[in-house]
Amino acid sequence: MSYSIAIIGAGWYGCHLASSLDALGMETKVFEMNARPLHEASGNNQFRLHLGFHYARHYNTRMQSRDGYMRFMERYPSLSGQVVNNIYAVPEQDSLMDFLTYRLIMTASGIDFSEAIDIDFKINNIEGYLVTEERVLHTESARVYFKQRLGDRLIFNQKIESIEEKADKVYVNGECFDYVIDATWGHFRKPPMEVFYEPTILLYYESKDTREIFPALTFVDGPLCSIYPTEEASLYTLSSVPHTPIGRFSSSSEARAVRNQLNQEFVTSKVKQMEAQIAHYVPDFNERFRFVAPQFSIKTKPIASYDDRSCHVFKQGRVFSVMSGKIDTVFFATERILSMLESLENLQFAKVPSMLRQEIGSAEYFQG
Ligand SMILES: Cc1cc2nc3c(=O)[nH]c(=O)nc-3n(C[C@H](O)[C@H](O)[C@H](O)COP(=O)(O)OP(=O)(O)OC[C@H]3O[C@@H](n4cnc5c(N)ncnc54)[C@H](O)[C@@H]3O)c2cc1C
Known part of the structure; x- marks a missing residue:
């Protein structure tokens, strides 16, 4: 099933989500209030492609980093360098x-x-x-890559001020979509966690x-x-x-x-x-x-009193929000969103009667 999805924010999360969802046939549009991708936290950090060594005190974060690192290397081989x-x-x-x-x-x-x-x-x-x-992220290459990959689906200098749900749709600054992903790291709306x-x-x-x-x-x-x-x-x-x-x-x-x-x-x-x-x-x-x-x-x-930097995804109505911790967890965010979308489709699927008795009755146990 294909949906139209508005993504707010062209940081690492918004850009990665857009290119992954596009590849699956969704119609995405990314709204970014600045004039280039990766302008905020995604372009101003320590640029470490984590493997888990930072998080001795948090199991989930360590595991997400270990797995995310391998997937990052496979998916974006030219967007990081050796240290x-x-x-x-x-x-x-x-x-x-x-x-x-x-x-x-x-x-x-x-x-x-x-x-x-x-x-x-x-x-x-x-x-x-x-x-x-652990490697170093190449931010400028990532900017160029996402600009080429997403083309005119990346809309710059457009600040999202409002999202409004009506019937089975959601309106983003008045424009109609099936779903919205808030990928602003909590700057547009506070995520539903403390x-x-x-x-x-x-x-x-x-x-x-x-x-x-x-x-x-x-x-x-x-x-x-x-x-x-x-x-x-x-x-x-x-x-x-x-x-x-x-x-x-x-x-x-x-x-x-x-x-x-x-x-x-x-x-x-x-x-x-x-x-x-x-x-x-x-x-x-x-x-x-x-x-x-x-x-x-x-x-x-x-x-939280512990050292949690793992990624969390929430859904409220037609709005998903992503609370990232680090860049290596972009894959986790995509998978959570896809699985939530699939579960919505499954809810709409009408159950059909079982065929099991009929099948058993017609089975041939002994042959020859
Ligand atoms: C000091 C520091 C060091 C870090 N070091 C590392 C590190 O070494 N390795 C690592 O993996 N992670 C690190 N991180 C964390 C990492 O930077 C973030 O997890 C990641 O960049 C978050 O990406 P994002 O796409 O969720 O958010 P962002 O990169 O912040 O992107 C959000 C985008 O949304 C846009 N936006 C916001 N509101 C609106 C609106 N209303 N309308 C339109 N657009 C809007 C913003 O302009 C921005 O471009 C560090 C963070 C900091 C601050």
């Missing part, structure tokens, strides 16, 4: 978990790693480390020696920090669990207002805090790297 020496290190004092427990959780989760590299830079205060195959909005700051750094390839270095597990390469050679992001978040807000508009008024003084104080944190583990960080610019974004997070 040379991608290290997850467990600090001696500051981690919520000791190294052997961390290692055991990853082994039991079936997530591959090795321990076979020599670290050839100064690193302090760690208990142990694993080397992973969430908060967190403005964030990451810092871009470039290596002073552009011939040198510094590894990706992530300290786990808990209020720690990481340095991760980008798609651009010699350019890295520095992120910090305690210093990246800039407050916690119950509405998207409050979080946006805070993000949009941050000033130079604020950035300078964050640079100081984040450099002090990374220097505890990488003492010559400032000799190796030069600060380039801040990156601002907004995270929508579930209110």
